[in-house]
Amino acid sequence: MISQIAPADLQAWRTDAARPAPVIVDVREPWEYAHCRIDGSLSIPLGELPARLGELPAERELVLVCHHGNRSQHAAQWLAQNGYANLHNLRGGIEAWAVEIDPAVRRY
Numbered sequence: 001m002i003s004q005i006a007p008a009d010l011q012a013w014r015t016d017a018a019r020p021a022p023v024i025v026d027v028r029e030p031w032e033y034a035h036c037r038i039d040g041s042l043s044i045p046l047g048e049l050p051a052r053l054g055e056l057p058a059e060r061e062l063v064l065v066c067h068h069g070n071r072s073q074h075a076a077q078w079l080a081q082n083g084y085a086n087l088h089n090l091r092g093g094i095e096a097w098a099v100e101i102d103p104a105v106r107r108y
Contacts, residue, residue, distance in 0.1 A: 022061040
């Protein structure tokens with residue numbers, strides 16, 4: 001089962017100096033990432049994930065992000081099947097992030 005993390009919980013985690021920040025992996029297409037993103041996120045489109053697996057630190061907590069949370073859920077499940085254990089899916093995706101956390105993030 002992949003952990004579902006709420007935008008507010010991710011924001012709190014990112015600002016908690018006592019806890020190592022997660023690696024935020026955005027699996028949307030390059031045009032989507034160019035349109036809007038969570039600052040500091042890593043862009044690895046879903047279709048490129050197998051070829052770019054080496055860019056993801058297996059020992060770190062990973063939070064997967066897409067537009068609404070569906071592609072990132074598939075990415076997290078695929079990563080789990082390929083040996084990654086510290087996985088979270090951003091519930092509601094970048095859309096929920098824009099609505100709940102950062103209204104400056106452009107919506108589409």
